[in-house]
Amino acid sequence: MQIEIHGHRGCRGYMPENTIAGFLHAVELGVTAIELDVVVTGCEKILVSHEPWMNHQFFLDDRGNPITEYEQKQFNIFKMSYADIVKYNCGAKQHHRFPEQILFPAYKPLLKDVLLAVEYFTSFKKLKPVHYNIEIKSVEEDVGLFQPPHNLFCDILMEELNCFKLNGRYNLQSFDVRVLNYLHKQHKQNALAVLVDEKENYLSKFQACSFKPQTCSPYYKLVSNEIVAYCHSQNIKVIPWTVNELSDMERLTAMGVDGIITDYPKRLIKLLN
Secondary structure, eight states: OOOEEEEETTTTTTSOTTOHHHHHHHHHHTOSEEEEEEEEOTTSOEEEOSSSBOOTTTOBOTTSOBOOTTTGGGSBGGGSOHHHHTTSBSSSSOOTTOTTOOOOOOOOOBHHHHHHHHHHHHHHTTOOOOEEEEEEOOOGGGBTTTBOOHHHHHHHHHHHHTTSOOTTOEEEEESOHHHHHHHHHHSOOOOEEEEEOTTSOHHHHHHHOSSOOSEEEEBGGGOOHHHHHHHHHTTOEEOOBOOOSHHHHHHHHHHTOSEEEESOHHHHHHHHO
């Protein structure tokens, strides 16, 4: 079995997260899939970003000044136009957790621009087409403040994705089961992944779904032989997040997981080779 290699937010161990340059570098390294996060802007565009605000850990404001943790949520992407969003630099501030990152001026891209760039890049370089693992960042308490209602969020995203002929080369994942149930019912989506955080139980998440998910993506420390065996008995793939240490990659591959989401795809590629 070939294990899927998912470049987390591109390859944020090497380049700023959720940037076009980071995604292209991950593709060139040889990932199977690029994992990315989406939120909604004030002009109802789908933006690639982990938070619906400007994270103080790597953003500079529109004047090039650092953003503090106290004020970061004031820079609310859901209330901003894309014309204003691109004034904020997310590639020039060193992230304390990723000292190897190559820094450069960058801004958060629209999903459609990421898809266009990656599809062109793989075609031009004659590389194998990649898969897109798209996380919908939805929290019920954030509706009206940092995001639209989950159904509208999904509708906007699907309208965008339907413009591209990806031929099944994407899946949608979320911690928010309401999102997954809506996508399955209203958009007939079958390639859906249930995200499970460190405080959740995977069986409880499955029970909250109105369908059988294609993939279970748990926090990597939750993964056990029991989880892998149960999911495989149900024809559900297991793709844990976010696995960065070689020892954890070795442990999980030995358990028989179907894929690994990592900030350091080069480490995983070297191990699998």
